Amino acid sequence: MHRLFKFLLPAALVAASCGNPPATPFEPAPDARVIPFRGNVFVTAANGSFYEEAPKVIDTYESTLKSWNDPATVLSLFLRTEGKGILHLAFRAAQPSGTQSTDFTFTCNGKVHRVKVTEPGNFDIGDFEVKEPGYVRVDIQGSGAKPERAQFFRISRFYASGTALAGELNYTPEDKVGDSYWYRRGPSVHLFYDFPAGDAEWFYNEATVPEEGVVPATYYMLTGFSEGYMGIQTHTDGPNTVLFSVWSPYQTDNPGAIPEDMRIRTLRKGTGVTAQDFGGEGSGGQSFMDYDWKPGRTYGTLVHVHPDGHGNTDYTGYFRDETGEWHLLASFRRPKTDTWYKGAYSFLECFDPNTSIYSRSVRFGNQWVRMKDGTWKEVTEARFSCDNTGRTGMRGDLYGASDGACFLLKNCGFFNEKTAYGTRFTRTGGGPAPEIDFESLENL
Numbered sequence: 001m002h003r004l005f006k007f008l009l010p011a012a013l014v015a016a017s018c019g020n021p022p023a024t025p026f027e028p029a030p031d032a033r034v035i036p037f038r039g040n041v042f043v044t045a046a047n048g049s050f051y052e053e054a055p056k057v058i059d060t061y062e063s064t065l066k067s068w069n070d071p072a073t074v075l076s077l078f079l080r081t082e083g084k085g086i087l088h089l090a091f092r093a094a095q096p097s098g099t100q101s102t103d104f105t106f107t108c109n110g111k112v113h114r115v116k117v118t119e120p121g122n123f124d125i126g127d128f129e130v131k132e133p134g135y136v137r138v139d140i141q142g143s144g145a146k147p148e149r150a151q152f153f154r155i156s157r158f159y160a161s162g163t164a165l166a167g168e169l170n171y172t173p174e175d176k177v178g179d180s181y182w183y184r185r186g187p188s189v190h191l192f193y194d195f196p197a198g199d200a201e202w203f204y205n206e207a208t209v210p211e212e213g214v215v216p217a218t219y220y221m222l223t224g225f226s227e228g229y230m231g232i233q234t235h236t237d238g239p240n241t242v243l244f245s246v247w248s249p250y251q252t253d254n255p256g257a258i259p260e261d262m263r264i265r266t267l268r269k270g271t272g273v274t275a276q277d278f279g280g281e282g283s284g285g286q287s288f289m290d291y292d293w294k295p296g297r298t299y300g301t302l303v304h305v306h307p308d309g310h311g312n313t314d315y316t317g318y319f320r321d322e323t324g325e326w327h328l329l330a331s332f333r334r335p336k337t338d339t340w341y342k343g344a345y346s347f348l349e350c351f352d353p354n355t356s357i358y359s360r361s362v363r364f365g366n367q368w369v370r371m372k373d374g375t376w377k378e379v380t381e382a383r384f385s386c387d388n389t390g391r392t393g394m395r396g397d398l399y400g401a402s403d404g405a406c407f408l409l410k411n412c413g414f415f416n417e418k419t420a421y422g423t424r425f426t427r428t429g430g431g432p433a434p435e436i437d438f439e440s441l442e443n444l
Contacts (some may be wrong), residue, residue: 025121039172039180080170085163134416184353187390202370213361217352226343244317270328287330359413365406376433
């Protein structure tokens with residue numbers, strides 16, 4: 001299922017210069033933008049398995065440089081500009097113990113600058129031409145550390161100036177680097193659906209992930225509700241899964257801290273399904289099963305939300321595979337909750353910062369809600385949204401649209417399309433309501 005990603009080094013990066021004279025430290029312009037290393041630099045090429053090597057170079061959670069001494073490793077600085085013209089760059093370097101020198105190669109839009117560093121300080125890189133507004137990528141490679149395999153000089157920040165920086169910029173500034181883990185994950189993008197008035201009991205949605213939209217560590221979430229969500233996932237170190245989760249009404253990231261009367265109860269679960277507590281991003285009950293879903297095929301999810309009449313609400317998630325067969329994930333009881341289906345949404349999320357250099361995408365279609373009285377109503381309106389990473393301008397690679405029949409979401413990968421927060425979409429309706437044997441679902 002997971003594609004093998006190949007990392008091809010630009011010719012200018014294959015061998016960094018070893019004969020340059022040492023650069024002289026200099027003072028950046030007072031009005032230069034400070035672009036921190038943390039949150040803005042990613043590993044884009046590495047020897048061996050990228051998913052094993054990238055976290056060894058840049059810390060996944062702190063976004064700091066851990067170990068960098070391989071000339072084949074490429075780090076890339078990304079920033080998004082609304083302007084075009086000249087981008088002038090400089091950088092600050094720190095000297096690791098035992099390192100005598102580093103020859104840096106900086107490449108952007110085919111232009112190469114080489115800088116030899118033998119002492120800590122600020123050093124000039126030079127000018128690059130930005131021909132169009134959008135994301136700028138600067139590839140960085142090191143070589144020449146002495147003794148052999150010593151660490152390269154550490155880059156802690158860049159200084160950017162020039163006409164290309166006119167207008168809005170998308171990058172992680174110094175005062176935000178404490179949250180750079182989230183910014184390096186890229187923006188999560190959402191669709192909030194317009195539900196009909198009345199008590200909704202069931203929500204059905206379909207998803208198709210195109211071949212180019214499949215990236216490890218992605219959650220393609222179909223049927224979200226105010227208290228949880230359900231969808232399909234890819235992983236960097238395991239099989240594809242289907243996931244259904246319900247949050248506890250007790251707010252904590254530690255499931256062990258939830259009082260007994262606030263815990264999510266598992267009422268039943270399907271064959272081959274694991275049901276357990278979860279924590280870290282809120283806490284509650286989750287269920288999942290391995291399923292080798294494929295790109296280009298359409299899958300469905302159905303979530304049932306029903307108050308039990310005693311101050312609790314039951315949530316049940318079902319998955320329909322490409323053959324039309326239904327699978328039960330689980331049925332959970334959420335205490336101190338009395339609600340029907342509310343807050344319907346879908347989202348697209350990267351959950352590993354190392355993989356956010358790749359774009360993922362998905363098509364959501366054929367949305368239907370079944371009301372408490374048993375009538376089906378089609379859902380054809382949705383509003384685009386994104387998380388704090390997109391809203392605050394840390395990342396600009398976020399996109400939503402309608403292609404007529406389906407709603408589209410795309411994120412990550414530093415593409416130049418950008419959809420405004422709150423944009424509304426309409427898809428073409430008029431299709432038949434889903435044909436579902438609800439009695440059979442109860443017997444799964």
